[in-house]
Amino acid sequence: MNNKPKNIVVIFGATGDLAKRKLYPSIYNLFKKNKIGEEFAVVGVARSELTNEAFRENVISSVTKNVALEDRKNVEKFSEHFFYLPFDVTKPTSYEQLNHLLTDLEGRFEIPGNRLFYLAMAPEFFGTIAQNLKAEGVTNTDGWTRLVIEKPFGHDLPSAQKLNDEIREAFAEEDIYRIDHYLGKSMVQNIEVIRFANAIFEPLWNSRYISNIQVTSSETLGVEDRGKYYEKSGALRDMVQNHMLQMVALLAMEPPISLTDEEIRSEKIKVLRAMRPLTEEDVNNTFVRGQYGPGVVKESEVKGYREENNVDENSNTETFVSGKIFIDNFRWAGVPFFIRTGKRMALKSTKIVVQFKDLPMNLYAKKGQKNYPNLLVINIQPDEGITLIMNGKKIGPTSETTRVSLDYSNDHVNDVNTPEAYERLVFDCMLGDATNFTHWDEVSLSWSYVDAISKVWESNKEKNFPNYEAGSMGPKDSDRILDEEGFHWWPIVKNEY
Ligand SMILES: NC(=O)C1=CN([C@@H]2O[C@H](COP(=O)(O)OP(=O)(O)OC[C@H]3O[C@@H](n4cnc5c(N)ncnc54)[C@H](OP(=O)(O)O)[C@@H]3O)[C@@H](O)[C@H]2O)C=CC1
Numbered sequence: 001m002n003n004k005p006k007n008i009v010v011i012f013g014a015t016g017d018l019a020k021r022k023l024y025p026s027i028y029n030l031f032k033k034n035k036i037g038e039e040f041a042v043v044g045v046a047r048s049e050l051t052n053e054a055f056r057e058n059v060i061s062s063v064t065k066n067v068a069l070e071d072r073k074n075v076e077k078f079s080e081h082f083f084y085l086p087f088d089v090t091k092p093t094s095y096e097q098l099n100h101l102l103t104d105l106e107g108r109f110e111i112p113g114n115r116l117f118y119l120a121m122a123p124e125f126f127g128t129i130a131q132n133l134k135a136e137g138v139t140n141t142d143g144w145t146r147l148v149i150e151k152p153f154g155h156d157l158p159s160a161q162k163l164n165d166e167i168r169e170a171f172a173e174e175d176i177y178r179i180d181h182y183l184g185k186s187m188v189q190n191i192e193v194i195r196f197a198n199a200i201f202e203p204l205w206n207s208r209y210i211s212n213i214q215v216t217s218s219e220t221l222g223v224e225d226r227g228k229y230y231e232k233s234g235a236l237r238d239m240v241q242n243h244m245l246q247m248v249a250l251l252a253m254e255p256p257i258s259l260t261d262e263e264i265r266s267e268k269i270k271v272l273r274a275m276r277p278l279t280e281e282d283v284n285n286t287f288v289r290g291q292y293g294p295g296v297v298k299e300s301e302v303k304g305y306r307e308e309n310n311v312d313e314n315s316n317t318e319t320f321v322s323g324k325i326f327i328d329n330f331r332w333a334g335v336p337f338f339i340r341t342g343k344r345m346a347l348k349s350t351k352i353v354v355q356f357k358d359l360p361m362n363l364y365a366k367k368g369q370k371n372y373p374n375l376l377v378i379n380i381q382p383d384e385g386i387t388l389i390m391n392g393k394k395i396g397p398t399s400e401t402t403r404v405s406l407d408y409s410n411d412h413v414n415d416v417n418t419p420e421a422y423e424r425l426v427f428d429c430m431l432g433d434a435t436n437f438t439h440w441d442e443v444s445l446s447w448s449y450v451d452a453i454s455k456v457w458e459s460n461k462e463k464n465f466p467n468y469e470a471g472s473m474g475p476k477d478s479d480r481i482l483d484e485e486g487f488h489w490w491p492i493v494k495n496e497y
């Protein structure tokens with residue numbers, strides 16, 4: 001029996017950057033790997049007047065960059081499943097036409113009324129589209145209907161709440177798939193496996209044995225051509241509200257009673273609820289914002305944030321955030337979770353370092369010699385794997401110890417692993433698996449946490465921006481929040497611990 005998902009994907013914003021760079025290559029990979037069969041179609045909609053042929057050419061060129069010549073025939077076969085409809089999201093007639101096209105394609109490709117609506121457009125259209133889909137009967141089918149929502153999901157808690165109310169008028173919570181592409185990354189998914197499938201870690205995974213946890217996501221890229229969006233967002237809303245807090249939740253949650261999406265989500269929600277609320281004083285003392293100035297990245301000179309396109313020359317927007325989070329529950333009382341993310345930093349790296357507490361007494365620690373704690377490093381990107389840092393005896397006639405690194409490394413180093421993340425997430429959505437998507441409760445709790453920070457930052461402009469050089473590891477003040485606790489940021493370069 002053919003168990004492959006059979007559905008139509010409707011992409012709103014089919015001529016846009018996200019569709020071309022991530023969605024078409026992801027759907028192609030699913031086709032190439034035979035995860036979807038012949039019973040699928042993709043309908044692209046946007047304002048531009050395109051024919052099916054022109055649209056297919058766009059799709060072909062967006063997937064052929066990484067495709068060998070012998071696969072070209074397959075790409076053409078794939079593109080025959082693509083259809084285009086010029087569309088105005090505010091006009092009911094557009095939705096009527098869409099409904100006719102979908103019904104026709106469902107007959108042609110033997111698809112049982114399953115419709116996945118992917119909103120790859122600016123968020124101000126999300127509510128309008130969801131409501132029109134329902135009002136014009138496009139969600140009225142014999143199969144399932146699901147709505148995939150891209151970030152940003154609101155700008156703060158009130159705007160996210162308003163957006164949620166609008167889409168909930170048309171779709172039930174279980175049919176809404178809010179994308180956080182970090183949840184599609186292989187090593188982010190591995191956090192649960194490392195924790196819950198290994199007897200050696202879970203007994204130690206608490207405040208008795210762990211001194212602190214550090215989560216870094218650094219980028220070498222600047223704001224590129226997204227100045228308009230980024231000026232209103234900044235690193236706090238762009239990265240912390242979603243990706244960084246999701247990683248913290250996965251690291252800190254209790255073992256779920258099973259691996260269903262409801263059970264995992266319910267444990268993550270408890271972590272987000274247990275994050276210590278921040279006072280103004282906490283924000284000033286334990287969170288650091290930065291903005292990059294000019295500098296050198298990968299041996300090339302780059303301009304500062306304020307010189308980028310569509311950025312105010314006196315911008316107060318942060319391109320770097322670091323901070324200390326406490327999770328006030330039985331397991332984590334007193335253990336700081338340090339987070340750090342920024343653009344135009346020295347290296348592209350997403351990494352988690354779990355630092356274990358020192359032994360009560362170390363027989364090998366000589367006077368004046370450094371004490372080296374055990375570290376578990378989860379390498380998320382670009383290299384994927386796990387490194388366990390231990391102490392061993394130096395080879396030879398000596399009792400001195402040395403750092404030993406036990407390394408598991410995934411075969412392929414993944415420089416830009418977002419396409420793979422999108423591929424997994426799109427497929428999960430076709431299968432109806434919402435485990436790696438964010439529930440409204442997670443979104444709202446994350447917003448209320450970061451709103452406390454943005455409120456303080458917006459009310460007092462940072463006078464020292466720009467305060468870090470492009471190509472560095474962020475502002476110096478970011479070291480202070482660890483120094484005060486007797487810690488330091490572990491290097492993000494592999495094997496330099
Ligand atoms: N690009 C990325 O890497 C990422 C993007 N996102 C999010 O994904 C969404 C899309 O981003 P991106 O692809 O970069 O944006 P783009 O600006 O590149 O694309 C926007 C798309 O929307 C269409 N569009 C705009 N207005 C209308 C309208 N009134 N009616 C119908 N179609 C319209 C445009 O086509 P046309 O002009 O032909 O109408 C185009 O296809 C945003 O929410 C963004 O925040 C999230 C993470 C990463």
Ligand SMILES: O=C1O[C@H](COP(=O)(O)O)[C@@H](O)[C@H](O)[C@H]1O
Pocket residue numbers: 217219238239350417418
């Ligand atoms: O969501 C976003 O993520 C990217 C970083 O993603 P990664 O997979 O390359 O780590 C970031 O550049 C972008 O600003 C943000 O919107």
